[in-house]
Amino acid sequence: MSSQAPADAAVPAESAAAQTLPDRTQAPADAAAPQGEVSKNAAKKAAKLAKLAQDKADKKAGNAANKGIGKQEAKKPASKAPKKKIDGAALIGIDVSKEEDFPSWYQQVLTKGDMLDYYDVSGCFILKPASYSIWEEIQNWFNGYIKKMGVKNCSFPLFVSEDVLQREKDHIEGFAAEVAWVTHAGSTPLEKKIAIRPTSETVMYPYYAKWIRSHRDLPLKLNQWNSVVRWEFKHPQPFLRTREFLWQEGHTAHLTQDAAHEEVMQILDLYARIYEELLAVPVVKGQKTEKEKFAGGLYTTTVEGYIPATGRGIQGGTSHGLGQNFSKMFGITVEDPSAKGDEKKPPIHVWQNSWGLSTRTLGVMVMIHSDNRGLVLPPRVAENQTVIVPVGITAKTSDEERSKLYAEIERLVSVLQDAGVRAISDLREGYSPGWKFNEWELRGVPLRIEFGPGEMAGGFVTAARRDIPGKDGKAPIQIADLATAVPALLETIQKDLYNRADNEYRSHRKLITNWDDFTPALNDKNVCIIPHCLTEECEDQIKDMSARKAEEDSGEAQDARAPSMGAKSLCIPFDQPEGIVPGETKCCNPKCTRPAEKWCMFGRSY
Amino acid sequence: MSSQAPADAAVPAESAAAQTLPDRTQAPADAAAPQGEVSKNAAKKAAKLAKLAQDKADKKAGNAANKGIGKQEAKKPASKAPKKKIDGAALIGIDVSKEEDFPSWYQQVLTKGDMLDYYDVSGCFILKPASYSIWEEIQNWFNGYIKKMGVKNCSFPLFVSEDVLQREKDHIEGFAAEVAWVTHAGSTPLEKKIAIRPTSETVMYPYYAKWIRSHRDLPLKLNQWNSVVRWEFKHPQPFLRTREFLWQEGHTAHLTQDAAHEEVMQILDLYARIYEELLAVPVVKGQKTEKEKFAGGLYTTTVEGYIPATGRGIQGGTSHGLGQNFSKMFGITVEDPSAKGDEKKPPIHVWQNSWGLSTRTLGVMVMIHSDNRGLVLPPRVAENQTVIVPVGITAKTSDEERSKLYAEIERLVSVLQDAGVRAISDLREGYSPGWKFNEWELRGVPLRIEFGPGEMAGGFVTAARRDIPGKDGKAPIQIADLATAVPALLETIQKDLYNRADNEYRSHRKLITNWDDFTPALNDKNVCIIPHCLTEECEDQIKDMSARKAEEDSGEAQDARAPSMGAKSLCIPFDQPEGIVPGETKCCNPKCTRPAEKWCMFGRSY
Numbered sequence A, B: 001m002s003s004q005a006p007a008d009a010a011v012p013a014e015s016a017a018a019q020t021l022p023d024r025t026q027a028p029a030d031a032a033a034p035q036g037e038v039s040k041n042a043a044k045k046a047a048k049l050a051k052l053a054q055d056k057a058d059k060k061a062g063n064a065a066n067k068g069i070g071k072q073e074a075k076k077p078a079s080k081a082p083k084k085k086i087d088g089a090a091l092i093g094i095d096v097s098k099e100e101d102f103p104s105w106y107q108q109v110l111t112k113g114d115m116l117d118y119y120d121v122s123g124c125f126i127l128k129p130a131s132y133s134i135w136e137e138i139q140n141w142f143n144g145y146i147k148k149m150g151v152k153n154c155s156f157p158l159f160v161s162e163d164v165l166q167r168e169k170d171h172i173e174g175f176a177a178e179v180a181w182v183t184h185a186g187s188t189p190l191e192k193k194i195a196i197r198p199t200s201e202t203v204m205y206p207y208y209a210k211w212i213r214s215h216r217d218l219p220l221k222l223n224q225w226n227s228v229v230r231w232e233f234k235h236p237q238p239f240l241r242t243r244e245f246l247w248q249e250g251h252t253a254h255l256t257q258d259a260a261h262e263e264v265m266q267i268l269d270l271y272a273r274i275y276e277e278l279l280a281v282p283v284v285k286g287q288k289t290e291k292e293k294f295a296g297g298l299y300t301t302t303v304e305g306y307i308p309a310t311g312r313g314i315q316g317g318t319s320h321g322l323g324q325n326f327s328k329m330f331g332i333t334v335e336d337p338s339a340k341g342d343e344k345k346p347p348i349h350v351w352q353n354s355w356g357l358s359t360r361t362l363g364v365m366v367m368i369h370s371d372n373r374g375l376v377l378p379p380r381v382a383e384n385q386t387v388i389v390p391v392g393i394t395a396k397t398s399d400e401e402r403s404k405l406y407a408e409i410e411r412l413v414s415v416l417q418d419a420g421v422r423a424i425s426d427l428r429e430g431y432s433p434g435w436k437f438n439e440w441e442l443r444g445v446p447l448r449i450e451f452g453p454g455e456m457a458g459g460f461v462t463a464a465r466r467d468i469p470g471k472d473g474k475a476p477i478q479i480a481d482l483a484t485a486v487p488a489l490l491e492t493i494q495k496d497l498y499n500r501a502d503n504e505y506r507s508h509r510k511l512i513t514n515w516d517d518f519t520p521a522l523n524d525k526n527v528c529i530i531p532h533c534l535t536e537e538c539e540d541q542i543k544d545m546s547a548r549k550a551e552e553d554s555g556e557a558q559d560a561r562a563p564s565m566g567a568k569s570l571c572i573p574f575d576q577p578e579g580i581v582p583g584e585t586k587c588c589n590p591k592c593t594r595p596a597e598k599w600c601m602f603g604r605s606y
């Protein structure tokens, strides 16, 4: 699957509507009171099970042996006012709305959608299989491309000695306050405290100096998939701000600046494609300003996303040209290969890059696509792409009829799996179809397939898209077409998710030349592209002014959870609008007298 | 490829010997003095390059900015006597022999073979791509099988709170002295110190208690690929004893003891197959004694390997039946599903397993197969399975002839790659064929293919097996047969490596019933299978007696690097010899009066 699929890929919803489509998605809400489609006994049993599970959970929450476990979320009142409950929300479902209480909604979508759990060490989270499998998809995809580029995976240690960590001053300054220090082994104090890597530049580069002995050893291209630790004291947020996080970090060394730059851009393209093709998330490619670039490097390129619900920008992944800063600090040099015979030329300091993409990707994906029914997963990365649920079984259904139906469902699962679809069935007894619909919606399965006696008799299935709840997303698919129609429909869903998010982002990127429009645009959940002088001083002013202005407008102090709501620069987009006349166009900041250098994208951000 | 390949897979070495086979492997040793097959200029240039590289390395070793980097190995005199040098060892080659100084040999094979480098935090090592890619092969293979078993990958945090870590007393006792503690973030002391996981039982099981609410949630089967930290104070050894190491840890919960046990055995089988089929390393499957089992668990199954050079056993991977110990400690229960109606039955504590396999696998593989020329890698896991090296180019060779030769080599690489072989060419200028042979032997590439004007004219290539140095391992392969003969030959190499190691191991597993034969057998580099009572007290006696006896025999104290050379029990092999008559056969320990329960394998070990 690829987001470049033809625009007119078959959409069964529009092409076949002969059969009656029962809207089984209506009000299947309360897990404790299953709908009428199962026998009363089954309904009772389900209610009892749900009650037992809840009792047990309650009991465990009070279990002294597991004190504190899973309680991190409970300690965190997201807002002072009582949460706005969604009407008719299921016991297992999301009970706050994305529009009214985004932080609580996000937390619930992740935990109830089985992506993640809170952990008893604050700022650390458990990635459950539903999220980790998406990370594995990203790993496989990215590994395929970087291996073709000659990048090799490896593993460097978790620990850094204090000496080495502090070698590059500019670089370490950005991390110093957040470094976790190991001081004891058992009850024995270590001779010297040892840091846990916050990133691996200083871990790796002393060895690059040792290994790179000749220009023949270049380029050296290593990558590792690992976790790093940055002990932030700001409020943690799953995937977005965590004290330990998973990522990949690539570190390469090149003979020439051109070769290094070419790679920076290739990697940035791959990052953009991970967002756009795998996660259905649009991004803007650009370069960071001097103020926002990676400390110690020469320049930073970035992919910047956008969260419509909050109107905030979010950095998606960065590919840094480090220049020769680190190679000078660590003495990574080669003889100049252009030297002839016994000619003396000074040694060349290698040109280095580093680039990283983290599990933050997963948070961005969830924030953009998911809704008040729970997760919405893009088909390309969903662990389960479709689930077949039996429907229409009543007290009158004979055991034989049920067996036949179930056997046919298993056959359809095989047909789909043979067609490359990650398909499962849900034949659990004791749960109503409505309850199951709810659960699979919560978990974000892109396509639900309903199959009952009516479908069986008619030789079709009823497909229901997760991204379009209710009748509009439902359509029959002939069983004979299943192996082609379902992959095509998944492709369509992937494309539609991307297009919807892309339209949102495009309509919220405002080209602004008049400062008076700037803060109101931010307040309307936009990011702003303005003519800018690219100086740090001016960025600081814009941040202050846009923060103060917001307070004046709203008449109250900023939300405690977003301590600095001033706008910062997100990137200088590579795709520059027209209109800046060099030397003539002024910087958009009215307090700034400098000419504008580029269109620069500013926004409130994560 | 699989080790179950037919025994008579084509061995070209025996089937075709019409062409003259130049023995280009003879004395290609000195990198600074390439052999006569390249022009004198090229030879001079190679010598100069080697000199430059050495000078640079020497200079860097003294570079204050990288103080301590790569010096860990140098600080470690492996023995008091000067090392026995191998005659004619290359500058880049191994300069001690496996037979004379095994620890130094092991270190050199790993570092010069580009598998690993020493790191400036003692006990931590860098896994370079040559070793990490083997770990990736193991990951892919194992993931394929466990996913079919319903195991899902996930990620739990690196950190554990002190409370949770110390929940299970027996369990933590085994790790307490080795736990690394984080006490500060930046310069801020943490409220409570936090441990880095030495293993994840206590990290994960509080959440199992939270997540498992009904028997419908069973089995729960999670696995993670991560690193753990055990701050050992014993002398570190790459892959075998390291303070941080990579592994996978599976943690599962089951409703019944039978279901749990079945999985323990399935996983153990997979571990055995990783050793035998991927790494060509024979292992003995069995159960650990009470003394040696995993603390806190019910029983431990294991695959035990053997290092011929030292005669020591080595634990390869363990699959633990944890019983209900942890589920009782952490309160992991479900209602009994056999309870009918309103019948009250006590809740069931789940049955748990944990199982782990680490990068120790790589160390065992290297110790067994490699030789005094360097690494010998089994084809199934080698990053590069074959390298084509141009030969026979002299000062008289025209540019056109050389171009044609090189073009044909690139074509042959493509042919091999299309046949699924990981093939590369080595067309570097300035290095003699001998120098290249040396380097690829050092790196363990299973099959070298030599290709020169003679081969080109004759329509064949000359294949040289890494596992059989010299003329015996050389044979021509017709170019027309390349795509089938090379995969078959790689298969043969894989099988031969396994068979050689298996014969070694079999001939060094001694069935012993007379105690007087026990320590002499150990001294002859055997492991001993003896009738044993399986008590801890008796094991302790055997350890003492076999250590003391060795000292008396040799007249000197044990090597400082092997502080306790007494034998310990390795496992109770599942494959039990005959001969123990219950109640009659006595335990082999003469100081023990108990009857023998089982044949038990003892040995000096890692």
Ligand SMILES: [Zn+2]
Binding pocket: A532, A533, A534, A535, A538, A539, A587, A588, A589, A592, A593, A594
């Ligand atoms: Zn300005």
Ligand SMILES: [Zn+2]
Binding pocket: B532, B533, B534, B535, B538, B539, B587, B588, B589, B592, B593, B594
């Ligand atoms: Zn005994």
